[in-house]
Amino acid sequence: MGFSDARAFCRDLQSHPADPVGDQKFLHTLARWAKRYCPWVGLDGADGLVMDVTGSTHLFGGEPSLLHDIHLRLKRAGLSVRSGIADTRGAAWALAHYGEGIAAQDQLLDAIGPLPVAALRLDEKSSVGLQRLGVRTIAELVALPRATVARRFGAEVLLRLDQATGEQAEEVSPLPDPPRYQVRLTLPDPIGLEADVMAGTGRLLEKLCDKLKVQEMGARVLSLILRRVDKENQEVEVRLARPLRDPLRILPLFERGVGAIDAGFGIDQLRLVATSVEPLPVQQLTHSQARNDNKLDDLISRIGNRIGLENVQRFLPADSHIPERSHVIAPAAFSEPSGSWVALRERPIQLFPPEPIVGTGPVPPRHLRWRRMSFRVERATGPERIAPEWWLSDENWRSGVRDYWKVETKQGRRLWLFYTPQNPGWFVQGQFP
Structure with a gap:
């Protein structure tokens, strides 16, 4: 309905500009937080999470305690949440959207039976068609002959019903782990000369920048960790004024830090890590564009690594x-x-x-x-x-x-x-x- 009509029902109704991109970023952040409860966490639409807590509930004192802890922490963060726990993903979705609570084991149909047929994640056409025939709850749908339902509404309705009752398996696809931008070089013999360390750093930079290019990302902060033979680490950090993945422009920035390290009895391992990255999409160049040599950015990076980029x-x-x-x-x-x-x-x-x-x-x-x-x-x-x-x-x-x-x-x-x-x-x- 229109906003003015909605305010007639709710005087305190407020509106804010929609931010779908920001909502998705927040949902991904919430998914990473939810991994404290189980390792299998995935997205469910644009406003939900699905978690496979099999084998994890006993760590929190059972399913009721797990659910209570989730609600308590999200409430402290200022979020309102609806949740459900069941043996199947479809039944948990139904409880979270049209009911609430926990479906006891072997009593799945009793828990979701009174819920409307829309709780089976049906499309609007199928849901309205069932309701027009007088089939309003899941229990009433289960009582109908399967052949009649398939002939009248197609196989999609039976598939959703079987997924909710456990007759059809449905997996939880967790979010992939974010890529890690780090490379390592282990040496057969220790090195100690500045030229050797810079040569090894150059080889690592080429591999790291290739990874960044594939993901269309650019490094903002790079950390070079040098392991000595006595297991002590020496670290050189380089901060960049702009996202960058060009080895020829980044390598000279390591010279000052590498020249100040104490190699001790030698360095046997080099590890280069991009601790902060930002999107750096590929740009289409044309003959009419002026050549940008980025000398100012390189100057800011060089000075900023001496006195701080904020200065x-x-x-x-x-x-x-x-x-x-x-x-x-x-x-x-x-x-x-x-x-x-x-x-x-x-x-x-x-x-x-x-x-x-x-x-x-x-x-x-x-x-x-x-x-x-x-x-x-x-x-x-x-x-x-x-x-x-x-x-x-x-x-x-x-x-x-x-x-x-x-x-x-x-x-x-x-x-x-x-x-x-x-x-x-x-x-x-x-x-x-």
């Missing part, structure tokens, strides 16, 4: 007419240069906190002293009135509106001044090139 930052435009808020500072490795500054008038290249100067009246003074320097104003352009953002609390803008002026001095400085009419005063806030 390499860039300015990004922000949607605000306030000069101080017209930009944000973000780590260059985790942001993309995008957008542009939109201003009706020229803005200074250098911006700093307002510095007071001596002046009276709404027109810039002919002579001013700033930072122990005296200037004579030759030309002034303005004013440009900027009002504060009333919906935000900012101590620096409590003086009210500001009238900005661009002044050119005889000494060659081009300054950005503003005047505060409510609390008369002059300030310098920027400098033009």
Whole structure:
């Protein structure tokens, strides 16, 4: 029904934009969490999980205790859940969607018999057709001759019935384990020279990047683990500014870390692990596209491995007419240069906190002293009135509106001044090139 009609029945009804991709990611996360109860966990549609808890219930004190623990933990996480346990997947699905609880052993039909025929996972056409004939429950469907049901509704209805009652086997297909991006090289004789370690790392990188290419993934964090003959490990970590799977670009980043390791009496094993990966799909290149050599990303990676990727930052435009808020500072490795500054008038290249100067009246003074320097104003352009953002609390803008002026001095400085009419005063806030 429409949203307005639905709110007539439920005044507290709320709506949010659908996010199918986010829902699927969350369901996969929930499936990994559910492996604490059993190793066989699979997806059931777009909003459910199916688990084969055979042989696992005694670890939690039986089926009722297992079900109680699942409900308790999901309730603490803010989730509402419906569940069912039965000897067959079809019966468990029926209990979870149209009933609830546990079907006792050898009493499967008694547990699901009173449920509607839709609990057999039938399509809408078959379910409506059975109900029109007066067959509303599973028990009533079981009482009908099988030949009549097959002739009238097809073999699909009998198949679903047999799967629910256990006459037809139905397996649980667990989710595959995520691929592990790691390679290892065991050496017959220990090595200790930096050149040898780099050569071994290059061979490992080629194999690892081939795995990443098959999965269309790129590495963001790589860890090189060097095992010495005395069983001590030396580790070199490389963090990348962008997802990458090019061995020629990654290998030079290991030189600094490998040169600082202590090889001891020798290294007999090298292991390379991509501890953090991100999607890196293959892109179609055309003759009209400009060649991107990614030198900036390589520079950010090289500097970031020395001082930390979070410390390499860039300015990004922000949607605000306030000069101080017209930009944000973000780590260059985790942001993309995008957008542009939109201003009706020229803005200074250098911006700093307002510095007071001596002046009276709404027109810039002919002579001013700033930072122990005296200037004579030759030309002034303005004013440009900027009002504060009333919906935000900012101590620096409590003086009210500001009238900005661009002044050119005889000494060659081009300054950005503003005047505060409510609390008369002059300030310098920027400098033009």
